[in-house]
Amino acid sequence: MQEETGDMARPVEPGHFSTCESRLDKHIAGLCSVDFPVAVVLPAGGSGERTGLLTPKQFCTFLNRPLISYTIQTFERVPWIQSIVVVVAKERLDLMMDIIHRFHHRNVLVVHGGSTRHRSIFNGVRALGEGEDGTARVKPKVVIIHDAVRPFVEEDFLLKITMAAKEQGAAGAIRPLVSTVIATTLEGYLDHSLERTKYRASEMPQGFIYDVIYQAYQRCSESDFEFGTECLHLALQYCGTNAKLIEGPPTLWKVTYKRDLAAAESIVKETLSQSACVVTGGSAQATELANALQRSMSALDMEVDVISDLIGDNAKSLSKEWNFIQVSVNSSCLSEVGKTLSALEEADRALLHPVVIIWVYLNVSENDLSGNEPMGGEPAAMMELATGAKLGNILVYGIQLHHSKETTLWGRSVERVAQMSCALIRDRSPALTGQLLQA
Template sequence: MQGDTTASDRPCDPRCFLNSAGGQDEGNTGHGAVDFPVAVVLPAAGCGERMGLTTPKQFCTFLNRPLISYTIESFEKISWIKTIVVVVAKESHELMLHIVKTFRHTKVKVVEGGTSRHRSIFNGLQVLTESTEGSSLPRPKVVIIHDAVRPFVEEDFLLKITLAAKEQGAVGAIRPLVSTVIATTSESYLDHSLERAKYRASEMPQGFLFDIIHQAYQLCSEFDFEFGTECLHLALQYSGTNAKLIEGPPTLWKVTYKRDLAAAESVIKETLSLSACLISGTMAETVELASKVQKNLAAHDMAVDVFSCAKEYKELLLSKTRNFIQITVGGGRLSDIAELIKLLEETNHALLYPVVIIWVHLYMSEEQSHRQKPDELTPIMDLAVKAKQGNILLYGIQVIHSKVPELWEKSAERLSELTAALIRDRNPAFTGQLLQA
């Protein structure tokens, strides 16, 4: 069965995830190797009882998106995957269609599931058999079956699964067991334990030649439909195909409990905070500050590209990150920030992940009277409210230029710390405020 990994099997380093988080082109790792049609079936009709929530876990939202949208994106960004069949409960059909439309998932076909996991998978496979010549759903050579609540599947591993499925007929991901498995007596005493080194946890994704898995489902029993959990076993029992097993990365963990949603959000936030673009302007002081911030943020594992002007490098800006820092002198021109927000909205850059803009107000005098007055913050707050509706988080940080080198260095360090924290946390509660560095 598809075993649930434990907390100790959570990924330690999420930097390999979300290859498209900075806006790169969709994946091409297997573009030459996969010259046959590949489809994905995502069973998502479960109610998520173990989550303890009224909303099924696949529809639980973090960072303004439901979990299932992140999983879909993992497949949709891969150029050689052409079709993603999402199987949902009847009562969730309209919700799923809304998600597809809202987040512009272009490869998805939504179908209604059955009363069990295997019935739902079979419904998904049946849709692919109904394709005709010229249909938008070509009958696949290989089909990948994956859990809708495992959002961090990587393209290189999917390529291994796909090629092995074409060669072997069936293939499944496995992971080492992290705990010893024991059997108990009816009185709750130890009966015996298994030798852990001989066993593995069966995970997702699993890949099959389409004809093999479809035949298995056509022949399987009612008992299998109602109580079975392992697709690989069906392929072996009813199609005579013994699956190749490939050890998968620790990123295959499954969102099962509430804490797993928080873990998934943390993974994505950390990944999104790995890069930023800083727009410095051309004044000597702003260029100097940009250099200090760039150096300091490197200590927070954040790569920062510095540009003098947003307009001149707008295509390059959008290709690199979802975090932007703009330094202006004094109150600066709000129109510059408004133009950046407009650019992000026009390009849908914030559609899938929240974008952060940090507006740095550099004041050239240490006099308190030269700082931004409270009544002057209203336009900034109004713009932040409007931007937040488009999934863009606008923050302000005020920093005072000091002629004393030690104080100036300290202000730059404080600015960098605030910037790193705002980018990492992506907290909407602080938008529109002007923090003091």
């Protein structure tokens, strides 16, 4: 059973966030040296027993998106990868198609998995060369195999694996061993231990010349299909192809246990929390506060841009993976937050990741020295706006601060807003949306 999304024969369209500009830039920079067809097979047909969860780990969701979608997005962003095959268990086919449609993935071919990882991978590899009815497809020169549960892999590393696979016939990622490997006796005693520096952990991605991996699978035994764990080994044993091994970054690790899902979520949150755009509305006091926030947040490792609005040239900020801080002075300016919200919704910015908007309300009124003056109907309106926004994956928080003429007090308030903003952006807690916090 195969289900296609998009036209597999056509050159791949860029993924949701990859822009034509970045593809062009890479060609100009000479980085896109891949002038042969490359495809990827993502085995996702396992049940994830070791997580102890009912849902297979590739379908577990964090930040409102299943893990498999993050992995697909990673490959969609690579302009020289022409097609993506995802292999899933028969009973998960509808779920997979739903994910593909919901997150606008394109050029993905979904194939039924097998009872073991090797059987699933072979189904994916075979589907690249022939259709369900046996009709021939244009085979890629190189096929990358990558576990669907390893969401973080950079384009430059994929390029290294792909080029080495083209040269050598096979290539794979390795990492230093974390623990020493020992052999045990049947009775559970130490038999011998391996010299750790001589061995490496085999990770993914791996790349193969298509015919090498296809023939290796055609020639390998039932026992290989049933118990084997290493594609590179099949290429060596059945095609005499010695794989080139390349040390990869630690982020190539595989989600295996439940705690790995939390680790993956925190890596995604970290990457989403690098930058923020402060929108001032143009008033002098808002701009002064925005500039002070920029200084304080930069010291907290966040890149901050200050702009007056989101129109004209400034609208470019909407397409970046930024978070937004809307500064309002005195007057009831929730409508400004509403405008930012609408602009983000229109740009479909929250399709793949939750976006944060922080409304910073600066109260400068003289008669509010206590800092306790209620803000009329604002908290209720704010909660209502945030509740609606959350449905669209946009997280709206509020921070209120009071202006002080006393420099030290004012500095401390700004510092608190900066720290709270960074924390809200990094935590992305859905439970805190709609709250108007006091700085």
